[in-house]
Amino acid sequence: MAVDNEPRETFEDVDWDDIDETTRAFSRKTIVTIGAYMLFAVGLLYDYVLKPPRADTIEPLGISLQALDWLYILTLLTILVGVVVPLYENGRMTRYYWQQFRKNRAAVASLIYLGVIFLIGSIGPRFLEQPTVDPSNAYQPPVFTSAPNWLPVECAGEVAGGSCHGTWAHPFGTTHEGKDILVSVIYGMEVSMQVGLIAALITITIAAIVGVSAAYFGGWIDAALMRYVDIQITFPTFFLYLMIVYLYGGSLFSMIVIFGLLGWGGIARIVRSEALQRREEEYVLAAKNAGASGYWTMRRHLLPNVSNSVITAVTLLIPSLILFEASLAFLGLGDPTVPSWGEVIASGRSDLPNAWWVSTIPGIFLFFTILAFNFVGDALRDALDPRADGGDK
Amino acid sequence: MTMATNRPDNATHPPHTDQTPSTPTTDGSTATNRSTPASITNANARGNKTIMNSNTSAASPARDSTAAESSSDAKPDEVLLTVENLRTVFDTDDGTVHAVDGVDFTVQRGETVCIVGESGSGKTVTSESITQLFKSPPGSIADGSVVFDGIDLASRTEDELTDIRGARISHIFQNPQGALNPVYTVGWQLVEAIQLHRNVDDDAAREDAINLLNRVGIPEASSRLDDxxxxxxxxMKQRVMIAMALACQPDLLIADEPTTALDVTIQAQILKLLRELQADSGMSIVFITHDLGVVAEIADRVVVMYAGKVMERGSVYDVFESPSHPYTKALLECLPGHGSLGGIPGSLPDPTAPPTGCRFADRCPYAVAECTVGEQPVFESVGREVQNEGIEHEVSCIHYRSTDDPSVLDQLGSDRSSTPQERPSGQTGGSRDSDTDRDGDGDGDGDGDRGVTRE
Amino acid sequence: MGMEMEMEMGIGVSPVSDQPAAARTEAPLLSVRNLTKHYPITTGLRSKEVGRVRAVDGIDFDVYPGETVGIVGESGCGKSTAASSLIRLEEPTEGTVRFDGEDITQYDQAELKAFRRRVQMIFxxxxxxxxxxxxxxxxxxxxxxxxxxxxxxxxxxxxxxxxxxxxxxxxxxxxxxxxxxxxxxxxxxxxxxxxxxPDMIIADEPVSALDVSIQSEILALMTDLQETFGLSILLISHNLAVIRQICDRVAVMYLGEIVELGTASEVFTNPQHPYTRALLASIPTADPTDRGMGIELTGDVPSPSNPPTGCRFHTRCPELIQPENYEFEQSTWRRVMDLRQKLDQGTVDVDAIREGVVTERESDETPDDVSATETKARLRDEFAIPQSLDDSRAESVLDAALDELVSGNPAAARERLATEFATPCESQSPTLEDTTAGQTASCLRLENELPPTELEQTVRSD
Incomplete structure (x- = not known):
């Protein structure tokens, strides 16, 4: 802020003719944002066009990025640009949100839990080998617990009183194939985050654009978009996915893309009805009175103000997507190459009487992850409403 | 910023020379005589309209509308509602908000009491405290009593209050849009209001509904019922709200800014309607408003509130004829055509930490050092002689103690515009004059801006 | 009408005397001619137009540099629509708006965006x-x-x-x-x-949502800023008291038309249009001895989709011109007209009246037992018409019409009242014309040089 004794610019000093003549320069933030997306595009271009097929993406490090990974990077980049940066820039509002959010203890705990899941899920798979089949290592019980000695082929820990005790080598035990459950769970974390975040982001992006445009433009654009939504909502997405599974085999990428691209109809309707109300507010008229374009109004006023209902919808959407992925994996319709929680749960279902941990442990993670998303969503919804005055009279 | 440059004569009140009550004044607009002691009975204040009824000392709230006759037979001396030392607090994140902080007033049968003040003065909470309509928690009545027709409402349970609300005490609100349910017809809602408290069948209730709509002046009532x-x-919506409030012939109608959202022409209609209904039924009205113009139209008794405290109370004639508290004076000056533009500099004190002394001292141009210590000053009687209709005219201001000379307010008032006032508390006032800090967050920038001076 | 106005209000011609001379010699900053905004009422898939809401129906006024002009009227009179369509926040249906000499209705998007800097709005x-x-x-x-x-x-x-x-x-x-x-x-x-x-600020009810004390503060700030920056202000309000505080000139709007236009002092000290008089009377005075007096406007503003014929105010006008050959007390005449209008709308329900009589009596009679005399008396009560009019000829007309109405022939009653009790106000449209008081006003009373009625007394008497 300007120091008082310095003469500062006033509104009378602005030379509008001068401003009209200068072509609009991009702000640094815009340049950085565009740069980041350009970098992403270049990387994608290199991976799919320039580099020899079947080679690793980054040869010296042995990193090979798949379509799903690229999509995940794009999602994280967008979350950074669209959520983290604005929160950082509006420090005062962020503090206010945080104050409101903090009131909900369960939500804070959930947020920490989700942060840990996200971090472990992002880092773990980079350093851990995928769990491998090792029949000799099957049915190891988790640490601090024990199983009848006849169950594991070779008890890795100490055997006492006819029971095999778990060891830190396999803290969560192993499956009937001898796969380490901890590693599977960590891989499952990444899968769940990928499913939840990518599909949700695709959904929100399309729903917000469609809903806000329909509300703002109205008329035939509104009619066309909403009739398309009507049709899309009746489309049997699940059967489309089944078909793809039978034709090409299950793949996480196709699952995410199909549910992301075809699941936004309901949210678009919510966004539209919310934006229709916001469009009638006087601040939209004030923006028009300032000479703002339709894009400006939608971007600066309608979108931020429908975010409440979007967040509500998303917090319901993400857990349901994670649960859906788990269910498909449980049914064996998931991606056989990635160890997801649903798959591990399924692998233990016949062993429940003896090796309870195989299904239970990933089940607990699944349960808490979904619960945490719901808690966080609830608290966010309360915190993000700037009209709620915090119990003030 | 401009400050009041000239106060028009009718606000500065040249001392009134004696005038016998039997002389009808010719022009009502100039009959705003300052009641200097002894020489006048207040009758001449309204003399021109009522052709000098000789019973000015009688307690009947004689008014020039038809209400005069019929309300006077509704046992005017009988007190319907007594509010004593009422304190209502709200627990918020920022501390305890003392919304109503020791309020006393009475309402007699057939009488209209106006509670007037700015937003944040606690006038709405006061009215809600009568039947505890506020949300609880965070709100609660911390102290005091609300005695309605012999029943202490402050100590009643929610169930008992529910029986009284609507049946004996009805509310109407500022925004009729929000108070009517959009998915039901007007008739359905009226019938519901009737059947909620009276055991009548649908046909009878519907007939009552039509009568009610007729009473509140809605044309073609029977067809409007299905709208x-x-x-x-x-x-029209406000009329329907009034009809619903009247459904069970309440003894007391609490109207919270019922005309604020309406055009002035419609406001005039609604005020007239309320006067007529009161004349018919003899009910009492507690009327909440921020507009002294409306008060003058409808009140018998006025309670001026500021920051949770009563500043001045008395009959409407006394308060308008000789506004005594500096706050009342300031409010009157804000009325269009009175004084000049500029509002009341400064802002309401922080409701979570009310200042010591008089709540208004911070913004008061007549404040002296004594005003900022101790409690809110005790009530002093203003008129030393006959009060209008037996209603005490009292003011919570140290300048009115028997040892002080209230005329200091007039002298100061005349040169108030030219000299910026010294602030007794020693704080320097900024040039900024923000109004009520309604969020009550009392954050840093809320403290330094209660300046009374304006450059 | 637009051309006529241009002649009256254009540069050089100055019918208004106490306007500061400086303001009159310079060109107006904003000059609105025949501004019209109609909203089509459409039906069906193909959006066939079945009617129009005439929110603003041809208004003309000027705003000079540094001047504050007020537009006043009740909700639904089109004053807000006028404001938003004159700066093209909504596209006007018709009319020209010249700002600083240029017709802004012809601006393209880029020009309009640059124009936005010059006129700003407060909501x-x-x-x-x-x-x-x-x-x-x-x-x-x-x-x-x-x-x-x-x-x-x-x-x-x-x-x-x-x-x-x-x-x-x-x-x-x-x-x-x-x-x-x-x-x-x-x-x-x-x-x-x-x-x-900006050169001009349009303030649409800037203070109506505020406390009276805060209103005063904001209005003071507005006048301060106006002096500092030489702004023109167009102030829109339903409250004449607010307009009176800061405006130099006032336009009174009713149902999409301006009915009176003049300097604030002219309009407030000597209002010429009955509507202005009624608006002025509805301002509450801070004097408890002077309550509930004066003119009361009954009812609401009629729907602008179907504005009344003739003078648009005639359905509520307390000073409606009386029919030739009959003598009425003015307030009674208003009530008789109310009855006529209700009959025209077909909303007088004689059965409901009979039912009302029965309910009141609490006897076992059925509505059919109610005699015609009783029904007629009740009808008069409903409309607050005296049981017998002073003018015996008028009384016989009214009585005959009521007879027809009660006997189930409302069409005949309507016909009789329309021919006998005809007023020029329902057929002729007044135009804005200069008045002897200085301002312009549109009222047939003025055109026919009838004196304003002694309304205060007549209304007070009841």
């Missing part, structure tokens, strides 16, 4:  | 005129950013300066609308409007 709220204009 | 509702997700600093800077001032630090400086000019602190820029009171928000609204350094 939805959105089909009615704002004024 | 009614302090709650909804700020985006709850924008800090007030951002809100004030929004017009600057929209118009291309991309340097954020320059914007911040300007915002800090503006906030102090409207009586807030520079540090308030980071606060959010919900943290401010209504009055503070209206100050921010003024700052936002000023940010463009």
């Amino acid at each position: 939805y709220p959105h089909e009615l204009s704002g004024g | 009614q509702d302090p709650e909804s005129s700020f985006d709850p997700r924008m800090s007030i600093g951002e809100a004030i800077a929004e017009p600057l950013a929209v118009q291309g001032l991309s340097d954020a630090s320059r914007r911040r400086e300007i915002v800090a300066d503006l906030l102090e000019r409207v009586g807030l602190a520079a540090g308030d820029a980071d606060r959010y609308p919900h943290e401010l009171s209504g009055g503070q928000k209206q100050r921010v609204g003024l700052a936002r409007a000023l940010s463009m350094n």
